[in-house]
Amino acid sequence: MKRTQWKIHGEKLVDENRHIRLSTVDVELPDGVRFTQYVARMPRCAMTLVLNENREALLMYRHRFIIDRWVWELPGGYVDHAEDVANAAAREVQEETGWRPCSMEHLVTYQPSIGSLDQPQEIYLARCAELTDTEPDINEAEDIRWIPLEDAAAMIDRGEIVGAATVVAIYRALSLDA
Structure with a gap:
């Protein structure tokens, strides 16, 4: 062909x-x-699905003005030019939530909208995290919670989680039986 x-x-x-x-x-x-x-x-983004020993995901509740909605999502953000992607993902978790991942495992890389947008998205999986003395950035999240992975999947069905990175990460982790 x-x-x-x-x-x-x-x-x-x-x-x-x-x-x-x-x-x-x-x-x-x-x-x-x-x-x-x-x-x-747009620059490469790195997000982290942090799971604790109870299979709960660390999620942030925030307002997204572009869609004018409050949603739950993973911590993450842009990767600085020369920054290691896994380090950037871990840095974003700590800055946005106050938790520091113990380990970082690449979960998936994808492009969210290849018809008009080039923005590589890399999602990492951290199977544990330690609470630090870092105060979460007040501009990042209204609430930070540990939510059971299966409940997070139900939140997708209810439209409480709509961001592509969070949806992809939750479904990917469930498919791996993380």
Whole structure:
């Protein structure tokens, strides 16, 4: 079977800062149809599913203004340019929750919306964590709780967890019987 890639006839920068590079790309399909597509490129993100010995996940309750909803999600954030991804994931857990993962195991890497967004997402699994004297960032979460993994899956069904990273991590951990 012959595979025909889409042709790129040019890319024009719309805006760029440290969090996003937005451009328009002139694309031609294999049948000759041409169109302009917006493309967003964002830095790599690292999130951590922290599980304790009772199979409870460390989740944060926060308001996401873009969708104007309160949701539960994993701690995580951008990876600094030269930073090790696992270290970034562990750092984010401590900054956002006050807990420090004991170990980091790569769980899955995925792209959340490859039709228009390039933003690698890396999820790690920590099977334990220690409470530190770090005060969680007040801007990150309204509440931080340990929630049984099976209850977190039910929260997805109820729409209380909607972020792709958290959904992927919970389902992946359940599939591994972590």
